[in-house]
Amino acid sequence: MRFAHLSDSHLGTRQFGLMDRETDFYDVFAKNIDKIIEKDVDFVIHSGDLFDNNRPSTEALLAFQKALLRLNEEKIPIYAIAGNHDSILRKGAMPPLVLFKDLGLKVLSQDNPVYTEGPVLICGIPYVASSQALALKDFYAQLSKLADKYLKSILVSHQGIDKWMHEDTHEIELSEMPKNFDYYAMGHIHNYIEEDFGKGKLVYPGSMEIWRTSENNDNYREYGKGFVVVDLSYDTPEIERVKIDLPREFYNEIIDYNKFEERLPIIKKEIESLENKPMLDLTVVGGDFESSEVYEIIKETLGDSVLNLRPSFKPDKVLTEEESINPDNILDPRTLLHMKVNDKYGKDAGNLSINLLDNLSIGRVDDAKIISDRYYSEHYHAVEENDSDSNQDKIKESEEINGSDSLDDYLEKNLNAADEEINDEDSSKSKQMSFDDF
Numbered sequence: 001m002r003f004a005h006l007s008d009s010h011l012g013t014r015q016f017g018l019m020d021r022e023t024d025f026y027d028v029f030a031k032n033i034d035k036i037i038e039k040d041v042d043f044v045i046h047s048g049d050l051f052d053n054n055r056p057s058t059e060a061l062l063a064f065q066k067a068l069l070r071l072n073e074e075k076i077p078i079y080a081i082a083g084n085h086d087s088i089l090r091k092g093a094m095p096p097l098v099l100f101k102d103l104g105l106k107v108l109s110q111d112n113p114v115y116t117e118g119p120v121l122i123c124g125i126p127y128v129a130s131s132q133a134l135a136l137k138d139f140y141a142q143l144s145k146l147a148d149k150y151l152k153s154i155l156v157s158h159q160g161i162d163k164w165m166h167e168d169t170h171e172i173e174l175s176e177m178p179k180n181f182d183y184y185a186m187g188h189i190h191n192y193i194e195e196d197f198g199k200g201k202l203v204y205p206g207s208m209e210i211w212r213t214s215e216n217n218d219n220y221r222e223y224g225k226g227f228v229v230v231d232l233s234y235d236t237p238e239i240e241r242v243k244i245d246l247p248r249e250f251y252n253e254i255i256d257y258n259k260f261e262e263r264l265p266i267i268k269k270e271i272e273s274l275e276n277k278p279m280l281d282l283t284v285v286g287g288d289f290e291s292s293e294v295y296e297i298i299k300e301t302l303g304d305s306v307l308n309l310r311p312s313f314k315p316d317k318v319l320t321e322e323e324s325i326n327p328d329n330i331l332d333p334r335t336l337l338h339m340k341v342n343d344k345y346g347k348d349a350g351n352l353s354i355n356l357l358d359n360l361s362i363g364r365v366d367d368a369k370i371i372s373d374r375y376y377s378e379h380y381h382a383v384e385e386n387d388s389d390s391n392q393d394k395i396k397e398s399e400e401i402n403g404s405d406s407l408d409d410y411l412e413k414n415l416n417a418a419d420e421e422i423n424d425e426d427s428s429k430s431k432q433m434s435f436d437d438f
């Protein structure tokens with residue numbers, strides 16, 4: 001018995017507010033499904049974050065609907081759980097996955113955590129926040145007992161395990177995972193991870209596309225993006241990594257200012273040989289230069305050859321305030337904003353400010369909202385664990401009360417408040433987590 005395991009497709013992601021990037025994610029998803037069908041598997045498991053958020057756009061829903069109908073045609077069932085991005089923690093709320101139940105999608109939920117495919121047990125529950133880690137372990141212990149009764153068993157899970165997470169951002173430790181499953185179909189971590197665990201294999205297939213630019217520097221070069229095909233007919237499952245080419249490259253370049261003029265045409269040539277316009281992060285370092293001038297040169301030389309240009313500058317000598325208002329050094333407001341925010345809050349915040357300015361100045365409020373939402377979920381990971389509506393309310397509240405608070409202060413407040421809210425729901429959640437239903 002063979003199945004395909006993929007995860008973290010994040011359909012609907014509009015990276016940096018770019019429509020082309022949204023389309024990239026849909027295209028790559030369709031390519032993954034094509035390849036899965038070609039691999040002639042018996043079933044498919046998707047372990048969370050199918051959608052980038054819990055209210056996907058019609059386009060994102062359609063992208064999945066198309067894939068599901070194709071799998072239906074081939075009579076390949078697909079099992080899925082909700083991840084932290086596409087679940088709603090509010091009591092009684094349903095994840096978007098539920099829309100596809102009548103089209104045959106097999107949704108693993110707290111009320112319905114168990115399926116079988118012939119002799120194989122497929123079980124698991126949606127993402128659980130760390131505030132409910134105890135209930136999660138309890139649930140896994142019960143699933144583990146059930147697994148003993150089956151010839152082969154698969155645990156589907158969208159959680160961070162301590163071994164591969166930054167300090168304190170995990171929900172469960174590796175040693176706390178049940179040990180008697182043949183395969184652990186993991187989601188949440190965007191790197192590729194394959195580990196011998198218990199009597200079987202534990203795999204994070206990773207994200208389907210480069211969702212966060214840093215993923216370009218993680219183990220993507222080594223393992224690519226894609227899915228795995230798992231063969232359960234051996235004592236220990238056999239794993240085949242299937243890479244799916246991404247539509248465009250991410251370039252991270254650091255250029256020494258002194259070699260700037262000779263390096264730029266080489267980059268341009270490289271970039272223009274690519275089939276699709278890449279994403280380009282360019283940092284110019286060293287030397288004595290003016291960011292605005294260098295920026296103009298980069299924009300002029302490479303602007304048309306890339307989909308998205310994110311330059312940053314680290315000259316040896318940074319202009320003082322007086323120098324920068326010298327009429328000889330006049331900077332356009334955009335560059336000035338970029339430099340100021342860059343200096344004070346770092347490169348990512350600098351790019352955020354530019355992206356917001358570019359979109360808001362032409363009235364693209366929705367795109368600006370997506371960009372800022374993404375920024376928060378990328379940089380303040382825990383925020384995305386909570387319901388976005390109540391968070392927005394809280395951000396509003398805290399802005400009203402404490403307009404002058406630092407970002408960290410108000411996020412901390414926000415997170416604490418959101419944690420309390422989750423705790424309030426604890427009693428109802430743990431009732432849902434009973435095994436009476438099957």
Ligand SMILES: [Mn+2]
Pocket residue numbers: 008049083085188189190207
């Ligand atoms: Mn994810």
